[in-house]
Amino acid sequence: MLLFGVAVIALPIWIMFVAASHPEIRMTQVPLPMLPGGYFFENLDIALNRGMSGMDGNGVAYMMLNSLIMAMMIAVGKIAISLLSAFAIVYFRFPFRMFFFWMIFVTLMLPVEVRILPTYEVVANLGMLDSYWGLSIPLIASATATFMFRQVFLTIPDEMLEAARIDGAGPMRFFWDILIPMSRTNIAALFVILFIYGWNQYLWPLLITSEPGMYTVVMGIKQMLEAAEQVPQWNVIMMTALLAMLPPICVVIFMQSLFVKGLTETEK
Amino acid sequence: MARVVLEGIRKTYPNGFKAIHGVDVAIEEGEFLVLVGPSGCGKSTLLRMIAGLESITEGRLSIGDRDVNNLEPSERNIAMVFQNYALYPHMSVYKNMAYGLKIMGLPKAEIEERVKKAATILELTDEQLTRKPRQLSGGQRQRVAMGRAIVREPSVFLFDEPLSNLDAKLRVQMRLEIKTLQANLGITSIYVTHDQVEAMTLGHRLMVLNAGNVEQLGTPIELYQRPESLFVAGFIGSPAMNFAEARIDAAGKTITISGQEALPLGDGGMAEHGGKDVILGVRPEHLELVADAPDAVPMTVTMVEQLGADTLVHGHFGESKSDLTVRLEGIRHIKGGEVLPIRVSPDHLHVFDPKTERRLS
Numbered sequence: 001m002l003l004f005g006v007a008v009i010a011l012p013i014w015i016m017f018v019a020a021s022h023p024e025i026r027m028t029q030v031p032l033p034m035l036p037g038g039y040f041f042e043n044l045d046i047a048l049n050r051g052m053s054g055m056d057g058n059g060v061a062y063m064m065l066n067s068l069i070m071a072m073m074i075a076v077g078k079i080a081i082s083l084l085s086a087f088a089i090v091y092f093r094f095p096f097r098m099f100f101f102w103m104i105f106v107t108l109m110l111p112v113e114v115r116i117l118p119t120y121e122v123v124a125n126l127g128m129l130d131s132y133w134g135l136s137i138p139l140i141a142s143a144t145a146t147f148m149f150r151q152v153f154l155t156i157p158d159e160m161l162e163a164a165r166i167d168g169a170g171p172m173r174f175f176w177d178i179l180i181p182m183s184r185t186n187i188a189a190l191f192v193i194l195f196i197y198g199w200n201q202y203l204w205p206l207l208i209t210s211e212p213g214m215y216t217v218v219m220g221i222k223q224m225l226e227a228a229e230q231v232p233q234w235n236v237i238m239m240t241a242l243l244a245m246l247p248p249i250c251v252v253i254f255m256q257s258l259f260v261k262g263l264t265e266t267e268k
Numbered sequence: 269m270a271r272v273v274l275e276g277i278r279k280t281y282p283n284g285f286k287a288i289h290g291v292d293v294a295i296e297e298g299e300f301l302v303l304v305g306p307s308g309c310g311k312s313t314l315l316r317m318i319a320g321l322e323s324i325t326e327g328r329l330s331i332g333d334r335d336v337n338n339l340e341p342s343e344r345n346i347a348m349v350f351q352n353y354a355l356y357p358h359m360s361v362y363k364n365m366a367y368g369l370k371i372m373g374l375p376k377a378e379i380e381e382r383v384k385k386a387a388t389i390l391e392l393t394d395e396q397l398t399r400k401p402r403q404l405s406g407g408q409r410q411r412v413a414m415g416r417a418i419v420r421e422p423s424v425f426l427f428d429e430p431l432s433n434l435d436a437k438l439r440v441q442m443r444l445e446i447k448t449l450q451a452n453l454g455i456t457s458i459y460v461t462h463d464q465v466e467a468m469t470l471g472h473r474l475m476v477l478n479a480g481n482v483e484q485l486g487t488p489i490e491l492y493q494r495p496e497s498l499f500v501a502g503f504i505g506s507p508a509m510n511f512a513e514a515r516i517d518a519a520g521k522t523i524t525i526s527g528q529e530a531l532p533l534g535d536g537g538m539a540e541h542g543g544k545d546v547i548l549g550v551r552p553e554h555l556e557l558v559a560d561a562p563d564a565v566p567m568t569v570t571m572v573e574q575l576g577a578d579t580l581v582h583g584h585f586g587e588s589k590s591d592l593t594v595r596l597e598g599i600r601h602i603k604g605g606e607v608l609p610i611r612v613s614p615d616h617l618h619v620f621d622p623k624t625e626r627r628l629s
Contacts, residue, residue: 157354159350159351159352162321162341162354165320165321165341166319166342166346167342167371168340168368168372169342177367178358182356182357182358
């Protein structure tokens, strides 16, 4: 059963890999190959640097860079902002504290798709269309992460704050020296999730970028399929798709142990 | 080292709950004061007010002739040991101890010197200094928590039930270590506990708190020998003091537990309370089993507990409903249902007013 499940998930990836290793002509012939061919690195070169024939002659390398920058900005920005807002909500007594908490919480019900028109309007008016800021800022404000960090901070015993106060640590010192290291694993887990979330964004980049120079790789794949007046060049498209999968996989692999700890660790 | 003076300290929480109803005490330099009481009596609140973790609603607190009411905890020159140690889990033992000093801005060499010195006092090895708190046993964590307090070289140590997370054997050992340490360093200490054995053994003086009020302040022996209230009498001593309703005769020479023989009152009697209904208290260890004495009272045994060193006999006098416990030395073979002649020594009677619950005489 498990093997079957693995096969169902792995087969498309295998086909992708096979398709990415054959020359263009072979991919238009039936039956489609099931074993890898010898053109993998040539296709890689085409996809990354030269682009498909009939397009503007640029590969997807710059799109990968765009995606990377966007995903990093979203992940880092979200974590930074959520940490600070959760810190404020948990450790400071200010008027309307719970009101603000619920305000943040309510935005959970408003995903990008729902607020897309007003958000577009705002971003357009701020002149952030076709920029990294425009790509990432509207996706940074996040209730999920704030909520998660709030829960993490609530599990940290009050004595920790009291001990720090007796040691003479001010609020920001406490935040930086104690809270952040103590939520390290949660930050890592969230980074993985957010990086993939940012990387896989499709609708939002599609809306606010009109300049090809700002395209992201996920959009790039779609564009390739629609490249008019010719048969889709499956070898290059598949190679691009493979490339697009790569960074999230790397992030997951490198941060896996931290990720698992962050989701399961309860001992503080 | 410093004197700590509390004058009319009160605490009222924003929701109107009054936690502390006015505490006045001067803790002398180098003194070890134990705050003791049942949970919820306000002892931890009082300690946290001295530490600066809770605000003081009313009254004056001074440490070393300096008013500290409005100072931050770190400015009060105190160090605190918490019940769950509150060690920073991501820092090594060394860093845990050095953190406060680093914030004070001490030079690296001095931090190292102080940490090493504290480690020597507490018998922590260099290898242990590099470990994380979670790799240490409960007793070692406790030592690190104390180390963190020592390196600050404070004028006052505050302990908030530091031993309650340890197992019984370790608790006894750490209790001795704390006592020795405090005696050697000579630093004024305030120690909160609900354990009366800890309180009796550690403190130079004890302050018994009940529902935010100071019931009594005195040396452990004073509290044991002359409890000023019913509460203190019942709280200090284990097993707890026996109480029975009784009546003093008109002349104030004898006291009678309902329906029993009259017992003579020691020290020339209590003439001023003649004819009064009172509560009589007597400690289990002050009841003796006698072979045949004229003033013996027959006690019907209900239960016997063998502790090895002592035997606790539970029962009641004749038809009287009030249970009492007798502590007899050594191993005794006594069965339930037996009737034992018990003698109450007149020098060890405690007489309390049933209404005010204060000590009479």
